[in-house]
Amino acid sequence: MTREMTGAEMVIQALIDQGVEDIFGYPGGAILPIYDEIYQQDNIRHILVRHEQGAGHAAEGYARSTGKVGVALVTSGPGATNMVTALTDALLDSIPVVCLTGQVPTHLIGNDAFQECDTVGITRQCTKHNWLVRSVDDLPRILHEAFYVAKTGRPGPVVVDIPKDVQFATGTYVGPKNIQHKTYRPRVKAETASVKAAVELMSKARKPIFYTGGGVINSGPEASHLLRELVRLTGFPITSTLMGLGAYPASDKQWLGMLGMHGTYESNLAMHDCDVMVCIGARFDDRITGRLDAFAPNSQKIHVDIDPSSINKNVQVDIPIVGDVAYVLEDMIRLWRSSAAQPDKAAIAAWWQQIDKWRARKCLAYTPRRDAIMPQYAIQRLYEMTKGKDVFITTEVGQHQMWAAQFFGFEEPNRWMTSGGLGTMGYGLPSAVGVQVAHPDSLVIDIAGDASVMMTIQEMSTAVQHDLPIKIFILNNQYMGMVRQWQQLLHGNRLSHSYMEALPDFVKLADALGCHGILCDHPDKLDDAIAEMTEVKKPVLFDCRVVNLANCFPMIPSGRAHNDMLLPDEATDEEIESAIGEDGKIMV
Amino acid sequence: MNQPASAYFLVNRSDEPETHTLSVLVDNEPGVLARVIGLFSGRGYNIESLTVSETEHETHLSRITIVTMGAPMVIEQIKNQLARLVPVHKVVDLTTSGAAIERELAMVKVRGKGDQRVEALRLADAFRARVIDATTESFVFEITGKGDKIDQFVALMQPLGLVEVARTGVAALNRGPEGM
Numbered sequence A: 001m002t003r004e005m006t007g008a009e010m011v012i013q014a015l016i017d018q019g020v021e022d023i024f025g026y027p028g029g030a031i032l033p034i035y036d037e038i039y040q041q042d043n044i045r046h047i048l049v050r051h052e053q054g055a056g057h058a059a060e061g062y063a064r065s066t067g068k069v070g071v072a073l074v075t076s077g078p079g080a081t082n083m084v085t086a087l088t089d090a091l092l093d094s095i096p097v098v099c100l101t102g103q104v105p106t107h108l109i110g111n112d113a114f115q116e117c118d119t120v121g122i123t124r125q126c127t128k129h130n131w132l133v134r135s136v137d138d139l140p141r142i143l144h145e146a147f148y149v150a151k152t153g154r155p156g157p158v159v160v161d162i163p164k165d166v167q168f169a170t171g172t173y174v175g176p177k178n179i180q181h182k183t184y185r186p187r188v189k190a191e192t193a194s195v196k197a198a199v200e201l202m203s204k205a206r207k208p209i210f211y212t213g214g215g216v217i218n219s220g221p222e223a224s225h226l227l228r229e230l231v232r233l234t235g236f237p238i239t240s241t242l243m244g245l246g247a248y249p250a251s252d253k254q255w256l257g258m259l260g261m262h263g264t265y266e267s268n269l270a271m272h273d274c275d276v277m278v279c280i281g282a283r284f285d286d287r288i289t290g291r292l293d294a295f296a297p298n299s300q301k302i303h304v305d306i307d308p309s310s311i312n313k314n315v316q317v318d319i320p321i322v323g324d325v326a327y328v329l330e331d332m333i334r335l336w337r338s339s340a341a342q343p344d345k346a347a348i349a350a351w352w353q354q355i356d357k358w359r360a361r362k363c364l365a366y367t368p369r370r371d372a373i374m375p376q377y378a379i380q381r382l383y384e385m386t387k388g389k390d391v392f393i394t395t396e397v398g399q400h401q402m403w404a405a406q407f408f409g410f411e412e413p414n415r416w417m418t419s420g421g422l423g424t425m426g427y428g429l430p431s432a433v434g435v436q437v438a439h440p441d442s443l444v445i446d447i448a449g450d451a452s453v454m455m456t457i458q459e460m461s462t463a464v465q466h467d468l469p470i471k472i473f474i475l476n477n478q479y480m481g482m483v484r485q486w487q488q489l490l491h492g493n494r495l496s497h498s499y500m501e502a503l504p505d506f507v508k509l510a511d512a513l514g515c516h517g518i519l520c521d522h523p524d525k526l527d528d529a530i531a532e533m534t535e536v537k538k539p540v541l542f543d544c545r546v547v548n549l550a551n552c553f554p555m556i557p558s559g560r561a562h563n564d565m566l567l568p569d570e571a572t573d574e575e576i577e578s579a580i581g582e583d584g585k586i587m588v
Numbered sequence B: 001m002n003q004p005a006s007a008y009f010l011v012n013r014s015d016e017p018e019t020h021t022l023s024v025l026v027d028n029e030p031g032v033l034a035r036v037i038g039l040f041s042g043r044g045y046n047i048e049s050l051t052v053s054e055t056e057h058e059t060h061l062s063r064i065t066i067v068t069m070g071a072p073m074v075i076e077q078i079k080n081q082l083a084r085l086v087p088v089h090k091v092v093d094l095t096t097s098g099a100a101i102e103r104e105l106a107m108v109k110v111r112g113k114g115d116q117r118v119e120a121l122r123l124a125d126a127f128r129a130r131v132i133d134a135t136t137e138s139f140v141f142e143i144t145g146k147g148d149k150i151d152q153f154v155a156l157m158q159p160l161g162l163v164e165v166a167r168t169g170v171a172a173l174n175r176g177p178e179g180m
C-alpha cells in the first residue's frame, strides 16, 4: 500500500500495520503532531503514564506478557532522557520495545534548541539499534525496520527519533510488506552437525542438567512446549535463571528450582557436580556462575543461543549452537528420538538419588513466626491463594524479588515479569500497568518492596485513570532490605542510609490516589487480606508489614563457588559477617 | 592470595594477548562509526588503529579496518559483538584468514639545516619516502608501508629534527583473488 500522508499520519498507519493496539506515552512539544493524530483515530489505544520511565517499563511488561512488541511514545529532551533506564533494562533482558521520540526540527538540531538532546547519541549504547529520521521519505521504512529489528533474533529495544518538521512533512507511505532490511538477518536454524554432537553428548551423560533462561521465553510458547517435551524424554533435571522462570512448570518433579546467587541448594550443587550441562537461552551471567574457576569444573557444556556473542563470553563451552531455541529444541527432540544411544539408566537414577539428598536439605526453610509475618510466608500465602487463577506477577528489585522467585511457583511462560539484568527498582509497578493493559481480566500483582515502590508510585494514577486493577503487594520491612543484607555481610552491619525513614501511610496514599488500601500486620489476618485484595475491582496498595531484618537465603556470597553456599540455618551472625572475603568485596 | 575468578577477572586469564586486524563492512549511515567505537570503549576493548572510508559508493558501503589486541576469547567476542551491530554486513579477521597485506601512510615533517638535512634526505631515499613539501629549512616526507617500517623511519628522524607526524592508520586486504 502506498499513499500520500504526513509523517505523523505515517506513524499511526505504521503502528496499525504492525498490529499495535496499545501504546504507552507522554506528550510534549516535539511530539505533538503525532498526539494530534492519536486524537483523531480509534484504532490505537494510548495509555497516558505519569513519567516516561513508566511508559518504558509498561511497554516491557506488555511485551513480556504477550510476546508482542511494546511501544512507547515520548517527547524530545527530558522525555527521551527519562526513557534511558527503561531502554537499558529492556536491552539487558532482551525485551522487544519500539520507542518513538520527538525531536526538535531538523534545522535546529545541534543548536542547543529548547528541549533538544542528542537522543540517538544518548541511547546508542542502551538500544539494540536506533535511528534519527532526517526526511519523511525515510520514515515508513525506518518505522517498519524498527519493529523488525526489535523482535528479530535476540529481541531488544530500539529508538526512532523523529524531528517535528518530519512529523509535519508530507510523503509517500509504504506498508511493511514492501520493506526488507538490508543487512540484519540473524540465524535461527542451527547447524545440524552441532545439534547432533549435542544430542550424542547428552546420551552419554551420567550427571546431566538443563540450565535454561529467558531465551526460552523469548523464543515463544512453542519453545517452552518443546522444552517440556525434551526434559521429559530425557529424564534429566532442570533448573533455570531468574529470567527463565515459567518456561518449565515449577510443580514438576524434574524441576530443581532457580539457580544462582539466591538459587536452591539442589540446583546449584547439581550445576557444580554435573558432567553434561545443557544451557538453553541463558548467558552464564555472574549471578549464575559465581566463581568462574570453580564453575561446574567437571562438565562438558552445550550452549544454545541465538546471539553468537553470548557464546564463549564468560565461560568456554564445548558445543556452541547458534540458533533460535524453538528450532534447536525441535531438532534435538527429533534426533534424540531417532538416536540409538540412550543414557545409562542406572547412572541417571543414581544422579537423581544424589539430587534428592540435596533436596532433603530443604534449603528454603525458614523459622515461621506466629506474631509477625515472615516475608517468605507472605509470598507462600499469596501463591496458595491465587493458585489456579489467571495470574501475572511482576516484581521490583530486592529481597522480595528473590523471595518471589523462590516461593511463587510458575507453571507457564510469560507470567513472570522482573528486571533481571539491570535490576531496576521501580520496574514492577509500571510493568504491571503494561501487563494489565494487555490482559484486562487477569489478576496482575506486583510483588514490591517498600523502597522500590516509591520509585514509580505515581503510576498508580495511570492505573486509576485507565481502570487497571493492578495489585501492589508491598513486603514492607521498612528497609532497603537487600542493601541492608549486604551491609550486614560486607560492612560490619553499619546500615548506612538503608533505613526507609518517613515511609508514607500506604493506606492513606491509596485513598488519595483513588485506589484501595489494605494494611496487614498479622499472619492470622493475611489470608483474608489477600482475598480482599484479589476481589476488589480497583488498583490496590497492599501494605504487608513483614519482619524487618529477615535475610534472603540461600546465598552464594560473591566470590564463592556453587558448592559453597550460605544456608539459612547455618547463617549465624558470625557466619554472615565473614561470608565474603576480601576478594569478594569488590564484586557487586 | 587466591584471585577470585568471576566475570570481572576475565582480563586476568592467562591467555596471551594477540594482535588482530579486522575488516568490517558496514552501511555508510550516520552514527555507524560511533556504534563501532562505542562498542570498543563500552566493553573495554583496545583499538590500536582504526581507519574508515566509503569504499563502494553505489551501495553506500564503508570498510572499517581495526587493529585490536586481546586474548583469543576476547578477540572472538569482539568479532561477534561487531557482527551483531545492525548496520554491519560482514566481519573478517584478516589475521586468521591467511596472510593479509597491511599498509599505512604517514607524513613526516623534519626541520634542519646542513648535514642533518642531507642525512634526512638520504634516509628517506633508503625508505622510499617521497618529499612532498620542502622549504630551505624543512621537508615533509610521505612514506607508505607496514606500521613497523613507519615506526622505524620516524625513530630515525627523531635526532634529525622531527617536528610532527600524521599517520592514516592501517588499511588491509587479503592476498589472493578472493574478496572478503
Ligand SMILES: Cc1ncc(C[n+]2csc(CCOP(=O)(O)OP(=O)(O)O)c2C)c(N)n1
Binding pocket: A396, A397, A398, A399, A400, A401, A423, A424, A425, A426, A448, A449, A450, A451, A452, A453, A475, A477, A479, A480, A481, A482, A483
Ligand atoms: C534504581 C535502583 N537504585 C538502586 C538500586 C540498588 N538496590 C538494590 S536492592 C535495593 C533495596 C530494595 O529495597 P526494597 O524495595 O525495600 O526491597 P527489599 O530488598 O527490602 O525487599 C537497592 C537500593 C537498584 N537496584 N535500583
